[in-house]
Amino acid sequence: MVIKCSDCPLQRKPLFKDLTEEEERFMFRFKAGELTVEPGTSLLMEGSNSPQLFTALRGMGLRYKTLPNGRRQVISFIFPGDFVGLQAGIMGEMSHSVEATTHMTLCVFNRADLWSLFKSHSHRAFDLTWLAATEEHFLGEALTSLGQRTAQQRVAWALTRIFRRGQALNMVKNGAMMLPYRQQDLADALGLSLVHTNKTLAKLRDRQLVGWSDGMLTVHDLKALAEVAEMELDDVRQRPLM
Amino acid sequence: MVIKCSDCPLQRKPLFKDLTEEEERFMFRFKAGELTVEPGTSLLMEGSNSPQLFTALRGMGLRYKTLPNGRRQVISFIFPGDFVGLQAGIMGEMSHSVEATTHMTLCVFNRADLWSLFKSHSHRAFDLTWLAATEEHFLGEALTSLGQRTAQQRVAWALTRIFRRGQALNMVKNGAMMLPYRQQDLADALGLSLVHTNKTLAKLRDRQLVGWSDGMLTVHDLKALAEVAEMELDDVRQRPLM
DNA sequence: CGCTAAATTGAGCCGAATCAAAAGTCGTGG
DNA sequence: CCACGACTTTTGATTCGGCTCAATTTAGCG
Numbered sequence: 001m002v003i004k005c006s007d008c009p010l011q012r013k014p015l016f017k018d019l020t021e022e023e024e025r026f027m028f029r030f031k032a033g034e035l036t037v038e039p040g041t042s043l044l045m046e047g048s049n050s051p052q053l054f055t056a057l058r059g060m061g062l063r064y065k066t067l068p069n070g071r072r073q074v075i076s077f078i079f080p081g082d083f084v085g086l087q088a089g090i091m092g093e094m095s096h097s098v099e100a101t102t103h104m105t106l107c108v109f110n111r112a113d114l115w116s117l118f119k120s121h122s123h124r125a126f127d128l129t130w131l132a133a134t135e136e137h138f139l140g141e142a143l144t145s146l147g148q149r150t151a152q153q154r155v156a157w158a159l160t161r162i163f164r165r166g167q168a169l170n171m172v173k174n175g176a177m178m179l180p181y182r183q184q185d186l187a188d189a190l191g192l193s194l195v196h197t198n199k200t201l202a203k204l205r206d207r208q209l210v211g212w213s214d215g216m217l218t219v220h221d222l223k224a225l226a227e228v229a230e231m232e233l234d235d236v237r238q239r240p241l242m
Numbered sequence: 243m244v245i246k247c248s249d250c251p252l253q254r255k256p257l258f259k260d261l262t263e264e265e266e267r268f269m270f271r272f273k274a275g276e277l278t279v280e281p282g283t284s285l286l287m288e289g290s291n292s293p294q295l296f297t298a299l300r301g302m303g304l305r306y307k308t309l310p311n312g313r314r315q316v317i318s319f320i321f322p323g324d325f326v327g328l329q330a331g332i333m334g335e336m337s338h339s340v341e342a343t344t345h346m347t348l349c350v351f352n353r354a355d356l357w358s359l360f361k362s363h364s365h366r367a368f369d370l371t372w373l374a375a376t377e378e379h380f381l382g383e384a385l386t387s388l389g390q391r392t393a394q395q396r397v398a399w400a401l402t403r404i405f406r407r408g409q410a411l412n413m414v415k416n417g418a419m420m421l422p423y424r425q426q427d428l429a430d431a432l433g434l435s436l437v438h439t440n441k442t443l444a445k446l447r448d449r450q451l452v453g454w455s456d457g458m459l460t461v462h463d464l465k466a467l468a469e470v471a472e473m474e475l476d477d478v479r480q481r482p483l484m
Numbered sequence: 485c486g487c488t489a490a491a492t493t494g495a496g497c498c499g500a501a502t503c504a505a506a507a508g509t510c511g512t513g514g
Numbered sequence: 515c516c517a518c519g520a521c522t523t524t525t526g527a528t529t530c531g532g533c534t535c536a537a538t539t540t541a542g543c544g
Contacts, residue, residue, distance in 0.1 A: 065386045068472045079451035087379060090372050095379040118364040125367050126360045130332050132374035137329060137337040138380035144307045144315035146388040147433030191389030196532050198492060230310045267518060438500050
């Protein structure tokens with residue numbers, strides 16, 4: 001049984017802007033169905049021209065690119081509420097792959113309907129562009145991390161960003177949240193080797209800043225962690241939910 | 243005297259999609275004026291809420307972010323036809339700074355009019371989103387370069403990307419184009435030190451692949467350069483001009 | 485219980501950073 | 515016309531953060 005947008009559990013999270021009833025109705029018409037996938041499933045492939053767009057409802061995943069030589073760059077981690085497949089939707093081709101890390105449930109939209117969104121729901125079109133601009137913002141930050149931060153700063157940067165997102169999604173209980181990725185995933189996201197990522201995590205653990213084991217991320221001192229990363233801890237902006 | 247969009251010299255370059263006459267008229271109404279700046283001028287500042295958006299008409303510049311510790315990450319180089327300030331336009335705040343490297347001329351748009359674009363020119367709104375998605379694509383590639391490529395591959399990657407853009411803009415004459423940046427700018431874009439960037443350029447020069455001196459970039463063997471970078475040499479897509 | 489995947493730890497090496505200085509380029513003013 | 519200063523490029527020497535290689539430990543799981 002497909003969830004109605006008006007009943008969407010994500011809509012209640014502090015991270016998301018409210019939609020008008022009219023918008024909720026439109027989105028529900030826009031919604032083509034729901035998709036449930038197992039861990040490890042590929043949702044979109046680099047170079048593919050998928051007819052579908054998604055919004056992650058439950059579960060986590062990741063976006064990544066692979067080089068000819070086999071190395072992998074994780075572009076970002078996918079959390080509930082993230083919109084996936086805009087590239088294919090707009091440009092006709094994905095520039096990266098998307099894979100489910102956990103069991104996931106996603107809202108499915110038809111790419112063909114995207115145009116009607118621009119045509120007759122300019123407010124939602126604006127929201128979509130907002131999402132794209134926000135992603136651009138994020139990638140600029142990530143680029144800065146890889147280009148200018150040391151290993152320890154990178155790891156600290158990534159974990160505070162993840163943790164803040166977790167907070168905005170009400171995923172944090174007693175200073176801890178689920179984080180079901182492997183160290184290899186984080187390493188590939190930060191341009192570090194697995195071994196060095198592991199050693200760096202150990203150092204942060206020893207400094208009593210964070211813990212991450214058994215898929216649980218515990219942050220003992222977010223402020224201090226952000227300081228290690230030399231990053232601003234500005235508050236998370238509400239975002240539109242597609 | 244302000245250039246009419248219908249007379250825009252960029253529109254004739256192979257890089258850009260044609261606009262309908264109606265769109266050209268609309269864009270000209272959208273256009274608030276023209277701006278000319280000297281080398282070194284800041285166009286937008288990180289964190290600022292500028293009321294203006296720009297399209298680069300002539301000249302070159304760069305986007306960058308600075309960390310609290312003073313290090314700088316160059317996000318991208320700005321070429322004629324690039325749209326600047328979308329972040330502030332959409333999200334209300336720039337996440338990076340923009341600076342003119344050479345003398346530049348830019349079309350100026352009012353941020354306040356952006357909404358009318360979404361409201362009544364959905365096709366142009368779509369184009370804007372297309373640009374945002376393309377930028378996202380680019381940043382994903384850049385991220386992959388910093389995360390997974392060696393110094394030599396990064397430099398090769400950046401130079402072939404730049405050169406291809408130059409080709410699409412008809413800036414290449416006899417295998418060479420103007421490239422008025424400093425080595426420090428390239429270093430900051432690639433997350434390398436100035437010294438190592440210089441040595442890496444020297445190696446590529448010795449291998450007879452590229453030359454870059456006196457602000458002129460000469461590519462002797464684009465195919466081979468792309469191979470060094472381990473990148474695909476897919477053709478440049480036509481893009482909308484705002 | 486053996487098998488496989490993930491996390492951890494140690495040793496040694498190398499790519500790129502830092503430090504330092506020289507050399508080329510260019511505009512300015514005496 | 516040349517000397518001076520500011521900036522950029524180039525080259526050499528040295529150091530070090532992070533990589534690779536190689537085991538070992540830990541944690542599910544059929």
